[in-house]
Amino acid sequence: MGRGESPLAMLRPDLIALSPDDLSAMANRGLVKRAQKEIESSDLTAQWTEGEDGTICAVWSDQVTCTLPGQKTLKDAKCTCSSLELCRHVLRTVLAWQRRQTDSVSGGKTEPAAPVAWDPGERITDALIDTQVIKTVRDRASTLWSQGVLAELLRSDKPSARFHYPGHTVRFPVPDDIRYARCSCSDQAPCVHAVLAVRAFRLLPPDMSSGIVTEGPVVKPVPPEPLHAAEGCVRDLLTDGLASLSTAWRDRVRRISTECDEATLAWPAQILEELAEDFDHYSARDAAFNPAQTARRSGELLLRIDAILSGCAPVPQPFIRGMKSDRDTELGAARFIGLGAMVTETLSSSTISVFLQDCDNGYVLALTRSFAEDPESATPRKPFHQLARTTAVKDASLSLLASGQLITQGGRRTAVGRLVIGRARAVVNPQNYAWEQLKAPVLVEDFAELSARLRLLPPASFRSRRAAADFHVCPIQSVEQAAFDPKTNSVIALLCDPSGRHAFMSHPWSERGQTGAEALLAALSSGSKPLFVAGHMRTAGSKLLIHPTAVVFAGESTSRRCVLPWLDVSAESAPKRTTTSGLGHSAHSRYNAAELLAADLILNGLRRSRSRHWPGWARAIHETEELGCHRMTAILRQVQSESEDTRSVLGMLKLLALAHDVG
């Protein structure tokens, strides 16, 4: 890494490796900023003493003395000021010492050496763990390991391990040193997860820069009976339709859901529960009932059942089945940072989802509110920013929550990642958008890490059913080419990250969301420095595509401001769009006809649909063929001709669920 020239640098690789961001994570951003200013101002000087064991001592001209003992970490640094925490004097000692090193090696002329990827599994040996981790933590790690792990690993210059099971994310900012490992848990470093992470890295083939590894009971086989029974429920649903099914069907679905849950099949259990709820909503003529959604759920359940029974899916089984951690959890006192919001619309409802990160463990949860809409009504629906005035928590509106922070004394985290406050005490305050303090892996370092993470993400029907599985926050450096694009009817922009890589951002323009879209475009074109983007992110080919829920910009002096593309009220100086095309729903699904048919089957069942010659039948087949979807056309024909066999209908639902994932 080109750092071998100075003998002292070889003694203190930790101090060389720590970036300002790493220091911020150990102390806080404000202190690091002040320390940086102090050494740049050149009002201060220091007298340096450097010991042979790597001990560094700086006597500063403002009467403080900092000692960084050799063989120890920065946490053991001492300062003559009275602070008990890592103080700014120690921080400035590190920063000034780093500068001295670059100066002494290169005369300050060269760029810092390019980051080099390393592997904690290889470089942090068991012998090193024995000396750097206390025995009780090592023992606990062995116990946890024997209960099974599922981890997503990235080898980079700051490698990281995200444990889907048993939870938490670990980063290694300093090469070969587990003492600096930083975890999302609140234990003292190095924690038990750091040890697990080192062992997990040893499972990843050496030629891979990233991947998912599993070990232990989380991948052991499950009994097939509840899954066959679950498929039977879907068959009966399709044969008879909700219109003919009785509460006996619903009760059976609930019973099999419990059986699945007991067999550690958390996601199938949950989908069955949702199907039982669909039955109740349908029976109660509830506006929230949507047969297309029931069809999609059924398709997802069938896909998961196939993948679990075959046992050879390209995705780890625990993702497809769900894990013990994928259950409802009661929350204690917690603080959440608002990361923006998005709106989804259907014929009969509009839903606002606010995304929040739990400051403790880094989970992103969604708090949602649905508004019933009358599909028949001729009056225009309310603009999104008006809906967002609805109370979310106590006196705070949805938009305040989306851009603020929430402090609760309780509540519940549901298996799918919803936050339910209930009657718990809660308050919403403003936040200062110090998003560099958010937790990984929701916070990524740059677009390269984001791409690596998204590549590891399975299609929706096979992944965790949490609402925010593809939700991330990424630092951005600049905005290029922000514009309204009449072709796609959206606000688009090219974003550039701190390492110069690009990602494409797109936000749909709609009548109801006009003010937010215009506020976004105005901010992007204003010349304000962009700092962070939050939202759902995915890869399309080699490109990154971001659907923002919030964008943070630098404001006056040190302040920051946040734009909510879905909910903001208005922009001061929005550039006027040149076109005013209608609603933004141009791209209808290619499988629209098949979706309508599936919805009809869910309601009326195969038997009745066929005997009463569903009127859309011929048109559905024709339209699907016209669009060149030959596989789906063939399946539709089979569905039409088969008498009692449900096999092709099941195939149709699976294909629709997959198409929905990809679209």
Ligand SMILES: [Zn+2]
């Ligand atoms: Zn101090």
Ligand SMILES: [Zn+2]
């Ligand atoms: Zn930990």
